Amino acid sequence: MAVFKFLFYSILGVIAFLAPITIGGESSILMGHIKSIIIDGYIEQIRVLVIIASVTTVVGTIIGFIKKDFKNKYLKEFFICGPINGAARILGGIFFLMVHYGIGPAIILDPNTGGMMANDLLPSLMVTFCVGVMLMPLLTAFGLVEFIGVLIAPFMRKVFKVPGYAAIDAIASFLGDGTIGIVVTDEQYQKGYYTQREAVIIATSFSIVGISFAAVVSDLLKLSDRFIIFYATIAFSTVIAGIIIARLPLKKFKNEYYMGKNFAGEEGSTSFVVAIKKATEVANKAKEIEILLDSIKKVGILYITFIPVIMFMGTLGLVIAEHTNIFNIIAMPLVPILKLFGFSKEIATVMAPAMIVGFSDMYLPSLLIEGVPSEMARFLIGTLSFAQLIFLSETGMILVASKIGFNFWDTLKFFVLRTVITFPVIFIIVRILYSMGILAN
Known part of the structure; x- marks a missing residue:
């Protein structure tokens, strides 16, 4: 049963992230097709999601600055941060809201600065993060990392000075998305x-x-x-x-x-038998519901902690470049x-x-x-x-x-x-x- 679980989810992961598929005349990985379908069909809903994330970030981070701490571990993880990171989050959220509602300095609203970030990059990133994080456990949580890590550890160690597990990161980035x-x-x-x-x-x-x-x-x-x-x-x-x-x-x-x-x-034996053994041990321990809930939490953290900071720094960099x-x-x-x-x-x-x-x-x-x-x-x-x-x-x-x-x-x-x-x-x-x-x- 554990072997089947390892193979089933790992093959799904390979198809999702690493196998080029042609749909409608366009060749891309499955994750790329899913991302395109969502962006093409639901762009307005995605923008509403960015608004919700921006408002939540601004309000939550300000409350976090005032309270200094939260008893709830999730609120703490989402909204407690250092002053520089917190300021970037708040300003990023405000920048997005300014662009979306067309209120604020022209230098921020410019289609080549804040406009590009808010209208083009952020919706795409929101979908990329959501689809990628929800599907990523197929590659990382059911034994494929351990299986690959055992087999190619000597090569990765010798060439790049890193464990064999890194091969999954490398392939997913090259064929999928670096973020x-x-x-x-x-x-x-x-x-x-x-x-x-x-x-x-x-x-x-x-x-x-x-x-x-x-x-x-x-x-x-x-x-x-x-x-x-x-x-x-x-x-x-x-x-x-x-x-x-x-x-x-x-x-x-x-x-x-x-x-x-x-x-x-993964040091030691690099035999196929050992690779299967380690992979099935991990797959046997993996619980789908726990992995799903953890992935949803990670998407939320990315939306609150990453997206606004990217909006702020990206807009700032583009303003400098353009003006x-x-x-x-x-x-x-x-x-x-x-x-x-x-x-x-x-x-x-x-x-x-x-x-x-x-x-x-x-x-x-x-x-x-x-x-x-x-x-x-x-x-x-x-x-x-x-x-x-x-x-x-x-x-x-x-x-x-x-x-x-x-x-x-x-x-x-x-x-x-x-x-x-x-x-x-x-x-x-x-x-x-x-x-x-x-x-x-």
Whole structure:
């Protein structure tokens, strides 16, 4: 019975997150199709849900500041937080309400700043989080993590210095959605599957934006006919970055488990029999009702603690990008460097800010570069924006809000680090593609 339970739920999980399915002529994972159906058919109801979450966040966090504590553990978990995080939650909730009702400064209501966050990104994230968190136990709660972890532990340890369990995070992120990858990594870290250092490596190396969004960007950049090469470049540069980051000191992040929890790891035998044994033990203990209730609670926590912070930081970053010259000024030293790499001054001037504006939102670099005639420049910036991985409107703030131990400066450091590592890798690939006649300058 335990073997059947393990196989049944695990196969469902693989179908939901990892198996491309074509529906209505569109190929995506099942989770992606569910997300699209909900967004296309119920967008107004989703916006009402965001309003409810925003009001609840603002009121609950203010009461939490006043009371300092709650006797109820759920109220405490939802509404008690530090002053900076609390201020970001409150302002994020207010920003959304301002945009939704069209009340407030034009700089916040702008369709390219708060308007983009409130009308485009937040509803999508609400659905992604809900569908992803509700379905994620199929991959993580019924033994598949343990099964995969036992079998490929030596490879993951040798290449990325992390447990075999991380393979699930990596695959789900690449084919699904990077935000869910970070949420899963944080969850597994809190359960004791990863040390803090391992969680950092996984969250900053594997939780890349999924293949479906990469297809959208490649189409914007007029590179959809070379999408396989486009995404393969993202994947390859991400793997290289992961191998390098895994070998850096990362002194702030300790090789210690969260609150001393240490799941008895997958070290030792890596035989198929042992993998099945560990998987069935976990599946046998799993109780569906408890997992369902826990998932609903996690969705609520994400809506209250993550969504408003993402709204605040994303809007702030987009305001800076759209209404100031800060990114252009910061990027000025990159122009001569890009000229040395063979790009003209005109193209380099556009590419330079595009290389750093992705820290605000990963879609911005492509918007800046889409009109440039050079295919090499569009390809390089498009793939780099994915390989950079950290951006404040989404992954960056999810990392800050997680229990892994990130702050704002950590996200900035990893953004710069990943840029420095992946840019030369991608540039070499671009030059090879140019020499083969696949890309034009």
